[in-house]
Amino acid sequence: MNQFENQWALITGSSSGIGWGIAQSLAEQRINLILQGLESLEQMQDKIQVLKNTTGVNIQYHSVDFSDTKAWHAFVSQLPTHHILINNAGLQFVASVAEFPLEKWNLLLQLHLTVPFMLIQNFLKQTLHSPARIINISSVHGLVASVNKSAYVTAKHGLIGLTKTVALETAGTGITCNAICPGWVKTPLVENQIRDRAKKENMSFEQATVKLLEEKQPSKTFTDVSDIAGLVQFLCSPAGKNITGSSMTLDGGWTAQ
Ligand SMILES: NC(=O)c1ccc[n+]([C@@H]2O[C@H](COP(=O)([O-])OP(=O)(O)OC[C@H]3O[C@@H](n4cnc5c(N)ncnc54)[C@H](O)[C@@H]3O)[C@@H](O)[C@H]2O)c1
Known part of the structure; x- marks a missing residue:
């Protein structure tokens, strides 16, 4: 029995990768899911x-593009209590x-920073x-930078600032707010980067993978989606009550360098 059994969890970006892995793991704990992604x-x-x-939980799925302000306002307005x-x-x-194109800058800041802000605001109301x-x-790009990722690095640093502020404003209420900072995780988001690099530097996907890991992640292995899901489970357990x-x-030593 876990403390959130039969309650609802909202996981954005849960149609694939890390979000889908977290969804599977929460469902296994009998937590109902509100999922969202770009896929239909x-x-x-x-x-x-x-x-x-396999789990018997209730699952809602919402196909919403968060760059469409109208669509995501509609999404937020009909969310069940979670x-x-x-x-x-x-x-x-x-x-x-x-x-860097301004429209991409705006999209990345909207997706990684403004949408979380609005969803947290809705959650707290x-x-x-x-x-x-x-x-x-x-x-890790919330803690350190890499070249050519200005919007991502800026937004992910901002998200850590937002996390700390929300943690202070909710301290002592039973609500906790934390950030998870993965290094390389093999998901579609990173596979696309490996593919682009392999093409650009004229090497195989496997060679580009090795290069990518060697450059930044001392463990030279990917963080698994299930590792992140495991940390989420821990934070959602009673033992997480004072972590905020x-x-x-979860970066194989990336930010220890
Ligand atoms: N994969 C990694 O190495 C890694 C490392 C650190 C942090 N992260 C972060 O983890 C999170 C999940 O990434 P992932 O690697 O699982 O990627 P992914 O590509 O598998 O999943 C991304 C999810 O976001 C959704 N999404 C993308 N654009 C959207 C839009 N405009 N509107 C609404 N939804 C949109 C997609 O539909 C999908 O569900 C991201 O915030 C990413 O920055 C990933």
Whole structure:
């Protein structure tokens, strides 16, 4: 029995990668899910049905593009009361500061920072029975920078600032707010970067993978989606009640350098 059994968790960006892994793990703990992604309901239907059948939880899926302000306002206005909020939706765009298109800058800040802000605001306005958990999926790029990722790095640093502020404003209420900062995790987001690099530097996908890991992540292995899901489970357990305002790395030593 876990303390959130039969309650609802909202996980943004849960149609694939880290978000989907967290969704599976919360469903296994009998927590009902509000999922969101860019994919259509038709594209998601089969895997959602399998998760429903194997865990018995209720699952809502919302196909929403957060760059469409009207669509995501509509999404927020009809959310059921939830006691876990995981801000996870994200994407990468790579260009030097000098070349960075303003529209991509705005999109990345909206997706990684403004949307979490609005969802946290909505969460805190709900009539909440504590305990409750807010978990923001930031990144090592919330703590250190890399070239050509200005919007991502800026937004992920900002998300850590937002996490700390929310933690202070909710301290002592039973609501906690923390950030998780993964290093490289093999998901579609990173596979796209590896593919682009392999093409640009004329090497195989495997060679580009090794290079990517060697450059930044001392363990030279990917963080698994299940590692992140495990940390989310821990933060949602009673043992997480006094962990708030923290930024937890799962980065194979990346930020220890
Ligand atoms: N993969 C990594 O190495 C890594 C490392 C650190 C942090 N992260 C962060 O983890 C989170 C999840 O990334 P992932 O690696 O699982 O990627 P992913 O590409 O598998 O998933 C991204 C999710 O975000 C959704 N999304 C993308 N653009 C959107 C938009 N405009 N509107 C609404 N939803 C949108 C997608 O539909 C998908 O569900 C992101 O915030 C990312 O920055 C990933």
